[in-house]
Amino acid sequence: MxxxxxxxxxxxxxxxxxxxxxxxxxxxxxxxxxxxxxxxxxxxxxxxxxxxxxxxxxxxxxxxxxxxxxxxxxxxxxxxxxxxxxxxxxxxxxxxxxxxxxxxxxxxxxxxxxxxxxxxxxxxxxxxxxxxxxxxxxxxxxxxxxxxxxxxxxxxxxxxxxxxxxxxxxxxxxxxxxxAAGAVEETLRLENVTESRLVPILEAMEAAFPDLRISCLPRMDRNAPQVELGLRGPRARVTEGQAALRQHLIAGGFLSH
Structure with missing residues (x-):
């Protein structure tokens, strides 16, 4: 066999x-x-x-x-x-x-x-x-x-x-x-936001950074919705991706400058 x-x-x-x-x-x-x-x-x-x-x-x-x-x-x-x-x-x-x-x-x-x-x-x-x-x-x-x-x-x-x-x-x-050879992860927490509102941004990030793992974890704190966004991968790409994510969030009104 x-x-x-x-x-x-x-x-x-x-x-x-x-x-x-x-x-x-x-x-x-x-x-x-x-x-x-x-x-x-x-x-x-x-x-x-x-x-x-x-x-x-x-x-x-x-x-x-x-x-x-x-x-x-x-x-x-x-x-x-x-x-x-x-x-x-x-x-x-x-x-x-x-x-x-x-x-x-x-x-x-x-x-x-x-x-x-x-x-x-x-x-x-x-x-x-x-x-x-x-x-x-x-x-x-x-x-x-x-x-x-x-x-x-x-x-x-x-x-x-x-x-x-x-x-x-x-x-x-x-x-x-x-x-040191491993992946790094950076997270960003948003207040008073539901994950459904972030779908277009997450889709754009996945298209631009297919080599990164992008996570979206909803949380509840004192009845206020929260979302924790995470980027994981090579350090340089995570740094680049985090900057792009912030720009998307600012443009969408989810973050201030």
Whole structure:
């Protein structure tokens, strides 16, 4: 079976996604903490999270999710499902999505045998059965690694382990990036204005600055409508966009000089 065709992206256009796995998240038994930790770690590299998928332990749905994320060309962090119990399906589902077999990773096998001896068999060794060509992600907490394969970086569902492992991956993948490489955001709050009145201005801004993310967040304060306008993107373009936005608002009577 042939694997998916991965999209190649420009080196400066990095898309980051996350797949967070577990029925317990969908049922409400546990609350997700991975998104917040990953967002913080990405910010330190001047990167942002583009999307998040929360998926249960259903094998077919998880495999389909990986098929879709693989062809996106994104760097994807996958949280959970890499243990040794029957509901840990990340390895098998990613391998199926890739069209590759599972195979014992020799370094992982050696680590398990050294640490657990005969107790590594027959269950713990399942954790070392990884998609062909996978590489290991070190685990500083308990020493049981995660793995990377085709821009997908699979770490445990325990946040105390997942967070340092994700940071290690980011350092390996983006060693020369820091927070200064990231986008900046500027906001402007308007009083006694409803967002519907700003639609023509926002449309004009989107046409003039397609490379910026323009947000419009309505607020209520003491029964008076407010709107917070935001521009996010490269610093120079945000500065340029903010000046243009102010001119539009002045012309429309929403701001004074």
């Amino acid at each position: 042939d694997g998916p065709v991965m999209v190649e992206r420009d080196a400066d256009a990095v898309e980051i996604g996350a797949v967070i796995i577990g029925d317990e998240l969908l049922s409400g038994k546990r609350r997700d903490r991975h998104q917040a930790h990953l967002t913080e770690a990405l910010a330190e590299k001047g990167l942002e999270l583009a999307w998040v998928r929360i998926v249960g332990d259903h094998a077919g749905r998880l495999t389909q999710t990986f098929r879709e994320t693989l062809v996106s060309g994104a760097e994807v962090f996958s949280f959970g499902g890499i243990g040794a119990t029957p509901d840990d399906r990340t390895r098998a589902c990613l391998a199926e999505a890739l069209g590759r077999p599972l195979a014992p990773h020799p370094d992982f096998m050696a680590l398990l045998e050294e640490r657990f001896g005969a107790d590594a068999w027959p269950h713990r060794v399942r954790m070392a059965e990884l998609p062909e060509s996978a590489s290991l992600i070190p685990n500083p907490v308990n020493g049981i690694p995660g793995f990377s394969c085709e821009r997908h970086h699979c770490v445990p569902g325990f946040p105390v382990m997942a967070e340092p492992m994700a940071r290690w991956v980011l350092e390996q993948r983006f060693p020369d990036r820091d927070a």
